[in-house]
């Protein structure tokens with residue numbers, strides 16, 4: 001692409017445009033997962049809605065493949081593309097809190113630490129994920145699973161409205177009243193329908209939480225996971241705890257004797273006062289013989305940032321996922337077998353509880369179809385060294401293959417890599433056809449196709 005061709009775009013936008021000729025190109029094009037190495041023709045670092053509109057117009061006029069980048073965390077690298085145009089929203093990171101109305105307006109390029117930072121002083125929070133460096137854009141549009149899901153629902157269950165630039169360049173606000181079909185599709189359908197330049201979220205009254213892990217020796221994994229499946233689904237909704245296979249990192253907060261030990265565990269986050277939370281989690285914490293059982297009062301933003309240091313950008317990640325309704329004894333046994341074979345310190349398997357408030361929304365009420373699943377399972381092979389990519393990938397695929405027959409069929413779209421159309425359809429189930437009709441209405445040429453793609457055509 002010559003300078004001449006880009007000049008009209010340069011004149012139309014206020015944000016920087018980065019091309020392969022720029023010194024900053026290699027750092028700006030990088031996404032969180034270092035397994036992804038894509039080379040866009042240009043990256044438009046938008047600073048406002050007008051920039052987004054100009055970028056879309058330019059991409060359409062030049063027939064460019066177009067990717068939308070929010071936080072850049074997507075496992076499959078769906079925030080970038082080869083040879084096309086990236087609409088990079090990462091300079092649009094403003095949050096406005098209205099404590100009286102209990103809503104926050106969050107710009108499309110924010111990450112969750114931006115939202116935590118802005119809402120926490122008011123004693124309020126948006127139900128977000130488990131890591132604060134993840135983008136609000138991608139996480140929200142796929143659904144949004146996190147520490148507050150059992151009590152306050154998915155992130156989309158707290159979405160009030162969204163400002164969107166559509167494929168034809170129009171700007172609309174979607175909510176229950178205005179463009180309700182688009183609003184339905186945005187809640188789970190991913191980045192298929194336009195560029196969301198601002199999200200309005202309902203805020204929940206959460207400031208401090210009672211949080212921390214319980215770890216057990218790997219040899220007790222079958223007993224612990226069997227107890228967990230029965231415990232968490234019936235637990236009070238102020239209790240959240242995800243199950244994990246992990247390696248205890250060599251961090252000062254853990255006793256040295258446990259460093260680098262492979263364990264199974266539950267990471268607790270409860271919104272209730274300490275005594276109530278401790279009593280409610282006691283039945284699970286009393287299972288077997290824990291190696292470590294350590295919880296305390298913490299600000300929610302601190303908890304959201306606990307894993308940020310362990311998982312900086314630039315690691316190799318290979319992802320597989322499924323929704324799970326029931327954990328049979330055979331599934332528990334298979335988990336224990338594969339969990340014990342974690343191939344690196346960063347690799348892990350998590351089972352996130354998605355019952356409670358998330359179940360009170362109907363399967364057809366938003367695009368997120370699996371409202372009857374009790375867990376979102378995610379298996380990630382992770383390591384800093386590219387040489388270990390084959391090893392972590394193989395472990396992840398073998399683990400997934402062993403457990404997939406015991407799953408509900410589809411997966412959370414935000415935990416998938418590029419796994420093909422069939423898998424996308426399986427993840428939206430009966431909602432896929434309606435999504436496809438809405439896609440036809442708002443993006444008939446499939447302009448936004450760097451995503452878990454919903455094809456137009458009904």
Ligand SMILES: Cc1cc2nc3c(=O)[nH]c(=O)nc-3n(C[C@H](O)[C@H](O)[C@H](O)COP(=O)(O)OP(=O)(O)OC[C@H]3O[C@@H](n4cnc5c(N)ncnc54)[C@H](O)[C@@H]3O)c2cc1C
Pocket residue numbers: 031032067068069070071072073074075077078079080089108109128129130131134135136137138139140141142143144145146190191192194195196197311414415450451452
């Ligand atoms: C370390 C880590 C932790 C995670 N933890 C959680 C978790 O706790 N809960 C959870 O639910 N998920 C979690 N995820 C998954 C996460 O939700 C997805 O990776 C998601 O795609 C990330 O969004 P992003 O904006 O950072 O990604 P990007 O790579 O920037 O974008 C991903 C996709 O979203 C679209 N998109 C992003 N922003 C916009 C926008 N403003 N408008 C339109 N489309 C947009 C893009 O087109 C692209 O298709 C985690 C991922 C990682 C890597």
